Amino acid sequence: DAGVIQSPRHEVTEMGQEVTLRCKPISGHNSLFWYRQTMMRGLELLIYFNNNVPIDDSGMPEDRFSAKMPNASFSTLKIQPSEPRDSAVYFCASSFLASGYDYGYTFGSGTRLTVV
Amino acid sequence: KQEVTQIPAALSVPEGENLVLNCSFTDSAIYNLQWFRQDPGKGLTSLLLIQSSQREQTSGRLNASLDKSSGRSTLYIAASQPGDSATYLCAAEDLNFGNEKLTFGTGTRLTIIP
Numbered sequence: 001d002a003g004v005i006q007s008p009r010h011e012v013t014e015m016g017q018e019v020t021l022r023c024k025p026i027s028g029h030n031s032l033f034w035y036r037q038t039m040m041r042g043l044e045l046l047i048y049f050n051n052n053v054p055i056d057d058s059g060m061p062e063d064r065f066s067a068k069m070p071n072a073s074f075s076t077l078k079i080q081p082s083e084p085r086d087s088a089v090y091f092c093a094s095s096f097l098a099s100g101y102d103y104g105y106t107f108g109s110g111t112r113l114t115v116v
Numbered sequence: 117k118q119e120v121t122q123i124p125a126a127l128s129v130p131e132g133e134n135l136v137l138n139c140s141f142t143d144s145a146i147y148n149l150q151w152f153r154q155d156p157g158k159g160l161t162s163l164l165l166i167q168s169s170q171r172e173q174t175s176g177r178l179n180a181s182l183d184k185s186s187g188r189s190t191l192y193i194a195a196s197q198p199g200d201s202a203t204y205l206c207a208a209e210d211l212n213f214g215n216e217k218l219t220f221g222t223g224t225r226l227t228i229i230p
Binding site for chain 2: 033042043045048056091093104105106107108109110
């Protein structure tokens with residue numbers, strides 16, 4: 001398996017533009033997580049999907065952020081409009097979670113977003 | 117709300133030494149405790165996962181322990197090597213089936229001096 005695949009690896013955009021980050025989880029995993037990492041705040045969970053359904057989006061900073069998981073093999077995180085304070089590394093992770101067992105998380109390589 | 121703390125934030129040790137990284141968490145009702153490694157500019161690599169019913173896990177030169185009652189976990193690295201230089205993060209997974217999520221510490225940046 002190629003692991004969790006994120007695209008693009010780097011994104012530089014101007015303030016106000018729409019940004020879409022993409023994630024392909026590991027085949028067979030039923031849970032997908034979007035995290036944001038900054039020097040100031042460390043790793044923060046943005047949103048968590050289980051079986052393609054959003055379970056917890058309490059970490060989404062504001063309405064400018066939205067995430068979708070239309071099927072088990074694809075998810076997007078969209079920021080519209082983007083702001084300089086959104087600059088961070090965004091990680092996607094997937095896992096197989098079932099009652100009584102956790103197979104652990106696999107993280108993608110991340111998308112480094114710079115908003116100028 | 118779970119809070120995870122890692123002290124120290126940075127650590128430098130000579131090659132060959134054994135070392136311990138510390139992690140503490142405020143809510144002992146966890147499903148498991150995980151340790152990750154992050155190299156500069158890279159993603160996270162899972163090192164060890166300790167289920168809440170376990171007290172330790174070992175993988176090669178790494179040994180992680182878990183004491184739920186005191187809210188602590190340690191990662192022991194034996195015979196450190198320059199290749200061990202990285203940031204190590206611990207994460208506690210909430211005991212809440214249907215809403216599992218990891219809360220991460222801010223990490224310990226480890227430098228092994230050749």
